[in-house]
Amino acid sequence: MRQNVSDALDTLESDGIIEKVSDATPWVSPLVIIPKKDGEIRLCIDMRMANQAIQRERHPTPTVDDLIHKLNGATMFTKLDLRSGYHQLPLAEESRHITTFVTHKGLYRYKKLNFGTNSASEIFQHVISEQIRDIPNAINISDDIIIFGITQAEHDKALHEIFERFSLIGLTFNKDKCEFSQSQLTFFGFVFSGDGISPDPAK
Numbered sequence: 001m002r003q004n005v006s007d008a009l010d011t012l013e014s015d016g017i018i019e020k021v022s023d024a025t026p027w028v029s030p031l032v033i034i035p036k037k038d039g040e041i042r043l044c045i046d047m048r049m050a051n052q053a054i055q056r057e058r059h060p061t062p063t064v065d066d067l068i069h070k071l072n073g074a075t076m077f078t079k080l081d082l083r084s085g086y087h088q089l090p091l092a093e094e095s096r097h098i099t100t101f102v103t104h105k106g107l108y109r110y111k112k113l114n115f116g117t118n119s120a121s122e123i124f125q126h127v128i129s130e131q132i133r134d135i136p137n138a139i140n141i142s143d144d145i146i147i148f149g150i151t152q153a154e155h156d157k158a159l160h161e162i163f164e165r166f167s168l169i170g171l172t173f174n175k176d177k178c179e180f181s182q183s184q185l186t187f188f189g190f191v192f193s194g195d196g197i198s199p200d201p202a203k
Helices: 002-014 064-071 093-099 120-132 152-169
Strands: 018-021 029-035 041-045 076-081 101-103 106-110 138-141 144-149 179-182 184-187 190-193 196-199
Touching (some): 002 041, 064 138, 076 184, 093 106, 120 138, 120 152, 138 152, 152 179, 179 184
Parallel strands (some): 029 101
Antiparallel strands (some): 018 106, 029 041, 076 179, 138 144, 184 190, 190 196
16 A cells, blocks of 8 residues: 555656655645545545635536527537546645645655645636637536537537647646547436427436
8 A cells, every 4th residue: 555655656756746845844634545445545535724824715607597598499419527637737836735644665755736625616617717718619517628519510619729729828627538529428317408398317
């Protein structure tokens, strides 16, 4: 288990997501190790104490009604998944110290937005929403971005704008989790298509 933790820490550090801490720090949170079914592990930080000092940001997240309204009449859909979502958003240097956590290899802190921070989901939602707010045929819920169009051309125009814009700001997608140019979209417990909206039968 310890070797798995070491490997995970080394990967996060080499990917530029965390960095070592050598100076004294006012905040140190414990590391939580969650085993996965495939034998791998997931590293989490217990931020409960640190979160008490973080002023939580409040930003709106689209509701099911918002989604139904936006996608009404659409016949073509793409769902984009942002690779390692939170970890693509950099933390300001002056904010990193509060994410410091302890491991058997010493102290580390996050250079990117991390899971466990109390306002991480709202911050992420807001940042992505701001990037696409002037693209009428796109909507995001967390790290999923839905592209839609009444026609193929309308859909393709929005998809091109998303790719161009996100390339410029350095955000990348996980192609294995993306679904391109589909005639129907299953999302948020509903199936959207040119025939209308229906509950997801798998739910």
